[in-house]
Amino acid sequence: MPLPTTAALRPRLPSPLTEADDDRFARHGVRLLLKRDDLIHPDLVGNKWRKLVPNLEAARGRTVVTFGGAYSNHLRATAAAGRLLGLPTIGVVRGHELADRPLNPSLTRCVRDGMRLRFVDRSTYRRKHDPDVLSELLDATGTRDAYVVPEGGSNPLAVHGCVELGRELCGRADVVAVACGTGGTLAGLAAGLAPDQRAIGVPVVGGGFLAAEVRALQQEAFGGPRGTWSVDERFRFGGYARVPTELAAFAEDFEQRHGMPVERLYVAKMLYALVALVSEGSLAPGTTVAAVVTGAPGPGPQPSASR
Numbered sequence: 001m002p003l004p005t006t007a008a009l010r011p012r013l014p015s016p017l018t019e020a021d022d023d024r025f026a027r028h029g030v031r032l033l034l035k036r037d038d039l040i041h042p043d044l045v046g047n048k049w050r051k052l053v054p055n056l057e058a059a060r061g062r063t064v065v066t067f068g069g070a071y072s073n074h075l076r077a078t079a080a081a082g083r084l085l086g087l088p089t090i091g092v093v094r095g096h097e098l099a100d101r102p103l104n105p106s107l108t109r110c111v112r113d114g115m116r117l118r119f120v121d122r123s124t125y126r127r128k129h130d131p132d133v134l135s136e137l138l139d140a141t142g143t144r145d146a147y148v149v150p151e152g153g154s155n156p157l158a159v160h161g162c163v164e165l166g167r168e169l170c171g172r173a174d175v176v177a178v179a180c181g182t183g184g185t186l187a188g189l190a191a192g193l194a195p196d197q198r199a200i201g202v203p204v205v206g207g208g209f210l211a212a213e214v215r216a217l218q219q220e221a222f223g224g225p226r227g228t229w230s231v232d233e234r235f236r237f238g239g240y241a242r243v244p245t246e247l248a249a250f251a252e253d254f255e256q257r258h259g260m261p262v263e264r265l266y267v268a269k270m271l272y273a274l275v276a277l278v279s280e281g282s283l284a285p286g287t288t289v290a291a292v293v294t295g296a297p298g299p300g301p302q303p304s305a306s307r
């Protein structure tokens with residue numbers, strides 16, 4: 001039987017763009033739009049659809065091997081895609097110690113979707129793209145000819161997949177905001193926008209490396225820089241997976257105001273950043289800003305405690 005195609009998964013594309021009535025924006029003369037990529041597909045949510053689909057098509061039925069942490073949205077989406085498209089998947093998980101513990105809800109979902117997990121120690125994980133380490137990992141999982149998708153799914157194909165997100169927003173907003181992990185979504189989004197539009201990336205991890213990553217991804221994908229974009233590093237809230245009480249309260253309040261589930265690790269930080277940018281006057285009156293809702297809350301309890 002032939003494998004199902006990604007078109008058979010019936011994505012909701014272009015994703016909906018809705019106006020959000022929010023006095024924190026309106027009082028500064030700024031319009032807020034929500035680009036609901038979280039509604040593209042129930043299992044391949046948000047930027048996962050845009051980044052993974054071109055890679056799954058390129059895999060052409062081969063086993064897909066990819067990488068992530070214990071709560072990785074990317075691992076979960078890859079596992080779901082494997083189930084939906086009949087592709088075997090292997091997830092290389094950071095943290096050898098996790099192998100002896102009960103699986104968390106996110107990894108449980110991966111396994112239910114048929115993903116084989118391989119736990120590796122942190123030092124091996126850091127060197128996962130070193131050709132020798134990678135080939136040992138592939139040998140150990142018996143998948144020498146596997147299709148390898150990098151951590152976070154960001155490679156040139158993924159960046160090209162995100163160009164369409166920018167194109168869908170052409171003529172609809174002056175500024176587009178997106179949360180960033182590896183920068184692949186921002187790299188593609190900025191390339192798809194019109195020359196009079198700009199993108200703002202809100203990194204959720206520290207290190208100050210994101211702008212360089214985006215430039216490198218655009219170089220690999222397009223051969224040079226594309227679009228107008230910047231990053232604002234001020235809204236990391238202590239780093240990846242940190243959700244202090246203030247951010248959790250902000251996210252809950254946003255959910256109540258707009259009736260939309262707010263993913264805490266990325267989307268909440270980007271929305272918080274936008275409210276802060278508007279209130280400090282960084283978005284001029286008359287600006288229309290689109291916030292890209294790149295994901296939805298995952299399985300299990302939402303992180304809410306101060307850490």
Ligand SMILES: Cc1ncc(COP(=O)(O)O)c(C=O)c1O
Nearest residue numbers: 180181182183184185266294295
């Ligand atoms: C919900 C969500 N938003 C944004 C991002 C960041 O995407 P990128 O790694 O392309 O910067 C991720 C990454 O996994 C994510 O899960």
